Each structure stands twice: as C-alpha cells, then as structure tokens.
Amino acid sequence: MKKILLYILFLLPAAIVSAQYIPEITTRELETAVKFLASDSLKGRKPGTPEADIAASYIRDRFRAAGLTLPADNGYQYFDIITSVSLGVHNLLNLPDYQGILQKDFIPVPYSSDGALIAPVVFAGYGFDINTDSLKWNDYQDIDVKGKWVMLFRADPELDNNDSKFIPYSDLRGKILVARDHGAGGVLVVTPAALDKDDKLIPLRSENNDVTSGIPVINIKRELADRMLKTKGLSSDSLEKKINRSKTAFSAELPVVLEASAELVMERARTENVIGMIEGSDSLLKQEYIVVGAHYDHLGFGGQGSGSRMPDTVAVHNGADDNASGTALVLELAEKLSSMKYDLGRSIVFISFSAEEMGLIGSRYFIDHPVVDLKKITAMFNFDMVGRFDTSKNSISVSGTGTSAESDSLLKQFETSVPFAVVHSPDGYGPSDHAAFYSANIPVFYFTTGAHTDYHTPFDDAGKLDYETRKRSGNLQSG
DSSP, X not given: OHHHHHXXXXXXXXXXXXXXXXXXXXXXXXXXXXXXXXXXXXXXXXXXXXXXXXXXXHHHHHHHHTTOBOOTBTTEEEEEEEEEEEEOSOOEEEETTEEOOBTTTEXXXXXXXXXXXXXXXXXXXXXXXXXXXXXXXXXXXXXXXXXXXXXXXXXXXXXXXXXXTTGGGOOHHHHHHHHHHTTOSEEEXXXXXXXXXXXXXXXXXXXXXXXXXXXXXXXXOHHHHHHHHGGGTOOHHHHHHHHHHHTOOOOEEEEEEXXXXXXXXXXXXXXXXXXXXXXXXXXXXXXXXXXXXXXXXXXXXXXXXXTOSSTTOBSOOXXXXXXXXXXXXXXXXXXXXXXXXXXXXXXXXXXXXXXXXXXXXXXXXXXXXXXXXXXXXXXXXXXXXXXXXXXXXXXXXXXXXXXXXXXXXXXXXXXXXXXXXXXEEXXXXXXXTHHHHHTTTOXXXXXXXXXXXXXXXXXXXXXXXXXXXXXXXXXXXXX
C-alpha cells in the first residue's frame, strides 16, 4: 500500500501542488485504518446498516481531525438505497385463453413501476432505436406502441461478439426507457435462447436504484410469449434466429389483448457519502477541484444476490482490499496534503463513497447532487483495491489514461521515479466509482493492484495485505 501511496504523491504534485516535502506516511497508519474498517465488528460495512454508519463516522472524524472542511450535512451526503424487493398482491397476467402463473410464467422485473394495463401487444424485436453514423436500427419505425404492451428481447443479436456495436444499446433499462419514450404503456421482456436456453425468470433482487421504469415491466417465459406470437404465425425461436441472421429490425402488431399488472414492495434505507475539502491557496486555481475518492462499503454477510463469489456462504465479508485499502489511502492523502495546504494550488475534494458495490450508487448520486461545480473538476483519482501489490509482476494498473490529452504524458513523467512498472489503460469506464465521473466528461485516473482469489469472498482480510512488502520496497519521498 505504501508503494502505491507514494506513487500517487509523486503524481499529484504535477496536477495540483508544487513539489514540496511530504511527511512520512507509515505502514502502521495505513494498517490501523484497514484493520478498523475491515474488522469483524463492522460486519462487512453493508450500506444502510449501523456498522456502515460507524465506518462513515470514522472517516468523517479523520477528515475533521486532518483539518478538512466538511460540506453537505457536516461532511455527510445522505441518500436512500433500496435494500430489498418483494412481490405485492397485485401481480397478474391474463390472456383470453390462459391465466399466467406468477413466478412460473411471469414476474415483474425488480425496477418495474406499479401499474395495471389492458391493451394490445406489439412485438418490437430487440427494442432498439439507434441512429448513428455507424449503426442504424429502429424497431419502432413501422409500429404504433402508444398505450400498448411492447414485447421485446433482452440482450442483442450479436452475443458472441465482444466488440459488437450493439453492446451500448443492449442494457434492459435503456430499452425500457426507449419503449416508454415511444409511448408504451408497459413492457413484456423475453429472454432469447442464446442468452439463456433454460429461460429462467429474472431474479427478484434489489437493483439498488431508486429510479424505477415509470411503467409496468414484466419478464415472461418464452412459452408464454409464444402463446401470443402464434396468433400471427410467429414464435420466439424463429424470430430470434431471423433477426440475428439478417441483422435487421422486425416488428409486428399482434391480434392479442393482454390484461396484466405489476406491484412490488421496496424497502429503503439511508446511507451516506463522506466528503471533506481542502481549499487551494492560489486565488484563481482554487476555483478548480481535484477529486480524490474511494468507496468504503462492502458486501456485509454476503449471500445470494450480494455480489459474493461464494453466495451460498453467509459470513462476514470484511473487504480489506476491497476497499478498506483504498479508503485508508484516501485518509492518509487527506491528512498529509492538509499539512501542506498553503502550497496547494487547486482545491481538493476527498470523497469516501457508499453503495459502490450496489452499482456505483454513491458516486452517481454525487454527480447528480454535486457539492462543487462539476465543470470545475479537472480530474478524479479513484483508488479501489490497492492493498495487494503483486511483486512477481512488479506493476500496478492505471486506467483512464485516454480520458484527457495530458494523462499519458503526466504518468510517464513520474514513472521513472518509481521502482515498478505502470500499466496504462485508456478506458475511463469500468466497475468502480471513476466511471460516474467519466460519464460527466471528467478526466479520471483509476488505480488498482488488481483482483485475486479472495475478491468478494469472506477471506479478504486485513492480515493478507502486504504492508511490510510495501515498506521494504523503498522510500520514494521527495524533499
């Protein structure tokens, strides 16, 4: 961890500070923070739990002790998360000649809005409306879906192509919004055989997002879809093969009126990002900001739907590397940079995000509810899993090097000062909080030492982080 930290301390001066002496940061300080955050007593820091609030309080207190100002609600930025989803009493699906069976034939998707609709059904292929220079596909061009049920396939017609141009448009949430924008009264979701030959219904698990679809959305089995499609001489299998082979849109109005309703019961809890700030000393540059962040939440006790790689094992997932390691690093950066605040040019915003494991909810909430002008944020540094430096590879990974014209050259300027390789990756998206900032057109740097076999298991413990290896790797301080 120390090695990564000192590397960052070389990097940050080029972006936000002048070259000054930075006090020693000991492995003991880092280890103390990790051991507290990853202790059994915090029960895996699952958002919405008292133990996660204790972690947030610890981080806020460390920010305050370091002399940071605490914006928002005294350093807390509160938001709600959905902790569980269950079926309500009003879930039905009736055809003229068949009554669907809940959880056997159909189930509302986890982010469906409550509602009932009696209306005709329109098949709309993969539910695309794409109009770019390289790809044009509109499943809605020859049909009227206003106030009707829209039946569409999940995924896309090129599931075997990892470079498919359809990938950005294949997300089911996006397809539902497209259908809604075209006036659909509800959506029927069908899983194509290429995606799941067993045709399992979408699990009713919390999507951990307070944004619902705005219309009822129901996942139906292919057998039930075929009952409706056969009225037009069609079947889900033949349509899937036809569309995938021809790579052309196909839609059809079906002579079927469907009565269906969806109702979900969602339980919510409150969690919080933790924010501290250091104001820059330059009269002009202090109006610009560098964000330094890491998420502090983890998976709690694991279990089904938690993201654990051992979902059948219910035990404390301490998340030492993921991501007590990154949180400890941010705390140390906050403390040390605060000690030299009169030498800082730009202002620095330190953020410890909650609900990253639930889908980057905390970082996306910050982007939607910023405490500073997003247009004045010049870069975001994200640290996620920085506690297990692989000495056999002798390298670290930095993503986001293609998100600004200066990123690559900035890194290369300081790489010669560290005794390990730096692997560059240009992509600004990825499974961590920097992606939310990149989506807002903010340059990002994402630092990680990579995944390991203990990732998202109960075995990601504080004792497995190589503190001493980092200490022996060399003192890289300037001064």
